[in-house]
Amino acid sequence: MxxxxxxxxxxxxxxxxxxxxxxxxxxxxxxxxxxxxxxxxxxxxxxxxxxxxxxTDKEALIAAVALTGYETLHTCMTTAIDEATGAVGTLRAIGQAYIGFGVANPALYRLMFGQALPSIEGLPPAVLAVLTEARAVLRGVILTGARAGAFAIDPEDEQEVSVAVVTAWSLVHGFTLLTIDRVVDREVRPQVIDTLAARVTERLIVGLLPT
Amino acid sequence: MxxxxxxxxxxxxxxxxxxxxxxxxxxxxxxxxxxxxxxxxxxxxxxxxxxxxxxTDKEALIAAVALTGYETLHTCMTTAIDEATGAVGTLRAIGQAYIGFGVANPALYRLMFGQALPSIEGLPPAVLAVLTEARAVLRGVILTGARAGAFAIDPEDEQEVSVAVVTAWSLVHGFTLLTIDRVVDREVRPQVIDTLAARVTERLIVGLLPT
DNA sequence: GCGGTGTGTTGACGGTGGTAACATTCAGCG
DNA sequence: CGCTGAATGTTACCACCGTCAACACACCGC
Structure with missing residues (x-):
């Protein structure tokens, strides 16, 4: 056969x-x-x-699918980082890569960050590992930029760095979801999503620049 | 009987x-x-x-539950607006009220902005109306602030205003979801969520202030 | 060749969303 | 009061679902 x-x-x-x-x-x-x-x-x-x-479960299957998504997102971000230069450029690249992935894979993105999985705990360790690393990467970029004086952040102030990390992540996460859910469409024409993403990301960066 | x-x-x-x-x-x-x-x-x-x-449907029931959530969120925001003064203060109040509602009603919030409903179109008109109005309120606040010179935004530039609106909404939406999903917890201690929310909101505002 | 283990199938169970036929109760009206 | 029709709730049923146990097959090392 x-x-x-x-x-x-x-x-x-x-x-x-x-x-x-x-x-x-x-x-x-x-x-x-x-x-x-x-x-x-x-x-x-x-x-x-x-x-x-x-x-073992339907949930296990879904988690496995989500894991592939996390891995893809991770590679998207790392390649974006590799091609970027400077703290500001890197942060911009990360944001755009993140949003780009989400918009390109809306259903997968929603599955990854949606509800299907029972809170973030109880997830397969592999998933948690990827998530944790993603946050570490973001934190590293912001910390580097702060040390170089590219951002108006005290690199020694753990809390301040954390706030910046959470802010950046929140922004791209929220924007991605709003775009996926078409909440944004009626505010601007859909074919300019990239431009909008770029400008939203820029707003974040402007807020981080030293005066 | x-x-x-x-x-x-x-x-x-x-x-x-x-x-x-x-x-x-x-x-x-x-x-x-x-x-x-x-x-x-x-x-x-x-x-x-x-x-x-x-x-008519299970979906209709869910949509009805979501509608009550939208209405509650709406009143949360409007009372926050009533008690605030100035463009910056109002924006801060809106952000905090929004995040506060989401964190206080995690499951409801996820249902409202999650997946259960089939994209944003096809929703009961009442839901769409509340959403549209919420966005209009936010836009009004930003526009007022821009006109008063409180924000570094040209009030005549429709696109720029839209970008600010989407940025603000994305930030609070993303932060709320990350908090609900406990993605944020390992970055900071949970009992300081309010403080964190305040500081994240502040980052947004700083990014909007004129230099 | 042979047995065991990994892999896929069959069939069943309780539970689910949804529909249709039936039962009940209420409102209006003489 | 009693009748009638519409609104409301119940029963019975359907196809489908997730999951499990029992069975069937095919490949492995011996």
Whole structure:
């Protein structure tokens, strides 16, 4: 029963990956994260109970999908950082990359930061690790900028740095969600989302610059 | 069969209100918006199909709950505005009221701005109306401040005003969600959320002040 | 070749959203 | 008062869902 496909490492193939792909496909097509496990299985061409050999739960499947999202977001941000120069430029790049990812993958973004997962605790450690690292990266950029005098922040004041981190994250997170939820559309024309994102990010940066 | 209660305008009482109350109770108790319609009915002491006499859909029930949330948020903001003076003070008051509402009603807030509703279009017109008005209020405050010279914004530049509006809304929205989702907790101690909210709001205002 | 283990299937259970047919109660009107 | 129709609530049912246990198959090392 050898078909054209290359290595099929298991019994019937790499079902875990197939399920993940099906779930992601449904997610991006319908824009909804409340798909049924059975539909995912159906789409992957297996029986409805097969997924339980690879995911303990429906929630585990969703968490796995979310994890891929976190990883993609992470690489988006790191490549953006690599291509940017200077504290201000780096912060700008991070913001734009973050917003760009969210707007490009609205359903996935909502799944990642939505409700599906039971509060942030109780998530798979891998997810928490990526989140924590993302925040650390942001903090590092702001701290570097503060030390270089690019931002009006005392690098020794832990609280002040934290406030800046939370502010920046809140802004891009909120903007991304408002855009995804089309709350923003009626304020500006949709084709200028990039421009709007840039200007919103700029507002943040202006607020951080030394006078 | 007259009980102590006053007018029971209908057959078995004001079931619509009772269902709404049950749903809200479950929401605040469990913190999850994905309750079952049947549980709501059970809690209200009626059969599971009774709700269909008052709400066309489960989604309609959820939308009705969300509407009460929007209205509460609206009154929170307007009373905050009434008690504040000056453009800067008003903006600060709005931000704090908004964040305060979200943090005090996490589940409701998530339901309002989450995923349960199918994008922002297709919502009951009443919901859209409240949202639109909220944005108009915010815009008015910023515009007034810009005209008075309290903010470094050209009041005649529609785009610039819009950017400021979206920035402000994004910031409070994002901060509220990050706080609700406990993403922020490990950055600062939880008992200082108010302080943090104040300082984050302050960062926004500083960014708007004229140099 | 053989047994065990990993993998997928079948079938069942309780629970869910939604509908249709039925039962009940209320309001209006003679 | 008694009748009638509409509003309200109940029962019974459907297809579907998540999950589990029992079963069937296919691959591995021996």
């Amino acid at each position: 050898n078909t054209v496909a290359s290595a099929a490492p298991y019994h019937h193939g790499d079902l875990r990956r197939a399920l993940l792909d099906s779930a992601t496909a449904i997610l991006t097509e319908t824009g909804r994260w409340d798909f049924s496990l059975r539909e995912v299985a159906r789409r992957a061409g297996v029986s409805h109970a097969a997924s339980y050999r690879h995911f | 007259n009980t102590v209660a006053s007018a029971a305008p209908y057959h078995h009482g004001d079931l619509r209100r009772a269902l709404l109350d049950s749903a809200t109770a479950i929401l605040t108790e469990t913190g999850r918006w994905d309750f079952s319609l049947r549980e709501v009915a059970r809690r209200a002491g009626v059969s599971h199909a009774a709700s269909y006499r008052h709400f």
